Amino acid sequence: MADRRFDQKISMSIDAEQKLSIAKSRRVYLEHFHLHPIRLSLTFSQEWIDFNSASEGVQIFQFIRSMPSLTNAPLTFTSFVVSHAFEAPQALIRILGAHYFSQLARQIFAILGSLTILNGPADFLANVGTGVRDFFYEPINGLVHGPTQFIEGLETGALSLARGVIVGVVRGAAQVTDLVTLNIAGLTDKSFIEERNAYKRSLADARSRCDTPHTLNESLYFAGDSIARSIKSGAVGMMEQPSMYASRNGSAGLVHGVGKALVGAILKPMVGVGDAVVLVLNHVTDAASITNKVQKVSKRLRRALPQRGQTINVQLIPYDESAAGAQKIVTENESLNDVYIGHVHISSHLIIASERSLWAIDQKTSERLCLNWEEISHFSRMEDKIMKISVFSQTGLQSHIFKVYSSAQFVKFYHLLYIQSSRMGNGSNSVCELDNIPGIKYKQQKHNFGSFNNRRVSLRSTTRDETGLIARCCARVKLLGSESPSFFNNLDKEAWTLISSWGQMFTGLSSRRCVVAGFINGTHNFLQMKSTNLVEGGSSCYRMASKEYDEVQNTLQPGGAMILFAWGSTPSLLHEGRVILKIETNAFVCDLSEEKNSSTHATPLPDYQVCFLEKSYDSSGWWAKYWLLVSQTHH
Structure with a gap:
């Protein structure tokens, strides 16, 4: 009893200290604070990733590894509106957390109902159940109005039942095939998995932006393209993987690479055939459904958030379609884990800066130049608004010249380069000059270090080791x-x-x-x-x-x-x-x-x-x- 009272006193003391800390902290006044309703469709699937010893001990990673797969779990959160609020930030965050967490707790059964393992049977029962209901309800509803309406209702109900059975069976087969294909794909190499996921995302994106469903010919074309891509990937793997693994691990790597290539040559076409079957079955499902339930995504591209300065801070600016288009380029339609920083249109090129690379896209030919920041030696301003970017190559430094006519564009171009100058080989330094070097006794010939590279030099026969x-x-x-x-x-x-x-x-x-x-x-x-x-x-x-x-x-x-x-x-x-x-x-x-x-x-x-x-x-x-x-x- 005494221990319980002691624990209660400690708890009350901690609560009092927290309240006192909030009371002493600086408060903020919000005349009107409005968070709009949120509707999410959560899909989660497990993929193979490597956990190191540091991440193994982190609780969140252990939780993620134990999570089951989810398919289209519906989550809805109501709006949060408050006027003339005068609270400490900690208190406001706690109130917001309680607002959303209470709604999440009430939707836990909806999430459980979306488990992938239950989704197939549940979807089949839902489709068949709808057909059975229509089979009895439509004739009875028609009988109230007359014999002719009864016959029409019987026909409508029978078609609904047949449609429900077909959709349930075909969609279930598509889901099972997709799951099997996903597991087979996991046995191949990482590049093929990423390429497959990017292709599926592009198909889903194109499907969602199309106002009318795909025709049978279009679905068959995409199915054939999936098979062709997988066969091509398997053939390329047979040629490249043995040498790639051999360059990393020598003779043992060569054996590993040959084995990996053979497995890929067998499994990758199987994955392509599985994806093709899923595409065709999904087409049959859409054609048999009363309404085509096409996965909807935003009609406009995702908002781009430019980076400000050399920090990780970003700017929340009004929606800019050109910035969103530039972001789509650097992320390759959300298939690459890259971050858009900014862009500028100059007379001849579209210049885009991302976290990884600098892009220069020719306005006339659409030819793309993509340079990792580490590949760039330095940049320098030349007269008459000309930007010179020097790049490391296998045969020495090479220069790219960009002419800019507008002063505002030149300043923005320079800013995009300056943000990432610390990651360049020499940044914006101008110290790479070989003229007037102390101690040089005679003026040297102009030379680009690396210009001799890739020339074969004959090995003397007397050189044995x-x-x-x-x-x-x-x-x-x-x-x-x-x-x-x-x-x-x-x-x-x-x-x-x-x-x-x-x-x-x-x-x-x-x-x-x-x-x-x-x-x-x-x-x-x-x-x-x-x-x-x-x-x-x-x-x-x-x-x-x-x-x-x-x-x-x-x-x-x-x-x-x-x-x-x-x-x-x-x-x-x-x-x-x-x-x-x-x-x-x-x-x-x-x-x-x-x-x-x-x-x-x-x-x-x-x-x-x-x-x-x-x-x-x-x-x-x-x-x-x-x-x-x-x-x-x-x-």
């Missing part, structure tokens, strides 16, 4: 100096020779990934090499420096250059043989990888700048090549 390859390259680089006008040219050629020779030396199942990173000391100071370590890899990090390198002091004089080379172990099923190189100097630190990812970065230390002259990657992920220029900030 990696030791000989590195020794010869090191000896050649040691002879290079800035007194030659082709200094930069020769440095880049040596870096590519390493990669090309390595690819010829280690081929097939013995292939290994490699990373070449070169940097030039463009400062007035000595550049000291503190450490070059492999975070992940199968070798040491080898240094090949020009004449300006002092091996005793471990310093690189102004105008000097150094090439670093490292490789990974042979890929297997247990590890991909990745290469991650970490460099630390007195001017900058950087992490470099053999593949494109956000972890690749270079961070300058105080009073210094560092920019990427080149970021080149093999399309299959076997090599990466970097060139960096280190300079000093100008005060």
Whole structure:
């Protein structure tokens, strides 16, 4: 008894403290607060996802994993209207929560009735039940008016019963087929599942926007298209998946890729046939129904919410059809998990910025250029309202020029680029200039680092292993100096020779990934090499420096250059043989990888700048090549 009183006192004390906290908090005055009614149709289906150890312990993920599938569960919430409210935000949120939670609790049985496992039988009984009711009700209703109306009612009732049985059986068969097809599709690869889901969404969207139901020919066309898409995906998988898995995990990956491709070649056409059957059965259901129950979606595109500044805040603006259309492009009709930021129409292109990419769509030809932000080196304003965007490619920096006639459009274009400048290789920096570098003894020829890439370099017959390859390259680089006008040219050629020779030396199942990173000391100071370590890899990090390198002091004089080379172990099923190189100097630190990812970065230390002259990657992920220029900030 004493314990109960003690607990009651504690509870009353906590309530009193909460009320006191609300009373002391700043209140808001709302002259009129109106939330409109909400009507939802909730559909939920389980798909395979990977849970890591961190998410396993989160209660919400455990709840989601245990949720059954739902089909068109109806949820309706009434409006919330209040006038002249003067409350603390916490109190207002609590009142709103109680308003919606109480209505949700009352609709729990409607949600339970929408379980997918019950939906098929329930739908069949509903259709047959309607037919049975009409079979008895229509003749009786006609008999009241006369014999002729009785015959008409008997005919109407019999047709309704037959229609109800047909619709119930066909729709049930369609639902069972769709469920089986969904589970078979889950055994294939992720790209096929995403492609299938996007195609089904596009069909549903087109179906909902059409005022008249599809004809039989149209339904048969879509059914055939589903089969053709699945067969094509299976054939493409047979060609691409073995090499893709082999590049990741070597010989074991090759076996895995062949197995995955064979499974896909068998199951993907089965999925396509299942989807085709569902499309045809749905057409029969719609044709047999009294009214075509077509899934309705909004007639207009989803509202776009532009991002404001470099934060995650968004602007709630009046509906803009052009912004909604731009959002549809970047999300590929809601099939991609991308976020629209903003867009601008210039004279020749539609420019769209999203969370992942920059889009430039030609106004005349509709040709699309899509660049990930990490692919962009930097952007710069040129005279006469011209925007220059420099992009990393497999053969060095490439430039895209955009002419803008309106000052307002140019400002908006610049703003869209500036928002994501922190994710670019060099942002809006203008430090990637190779002119007037301290310590360079002779004016250098114009050179674009990466321009030698993809040229095949013949491997000398005397080079038998990696030791000989590195020794010869090191000896050649040691002879290079800035007194030659082709200094930069020769440095880049040596870096590519390493990669090309390595690819010829280690081929097939013995292939290994490699990373070449070169940097030039463009400062007035000595550049000291503190450490070059492999975070992940199968070798040491080898240094090949020009004449300006002092091996005793471990310093690189102004105008000097150094090439670093490292490789990974042979890929297997247990590890991909990745290469991650970490460099630390007195001017900058950087992490470099053999593949494109956000972890690749270079961070300058105080009073210094560092920019990427080149970021080149093999399309299959076997090599990466970097060139960096280190300079000093100008005060």
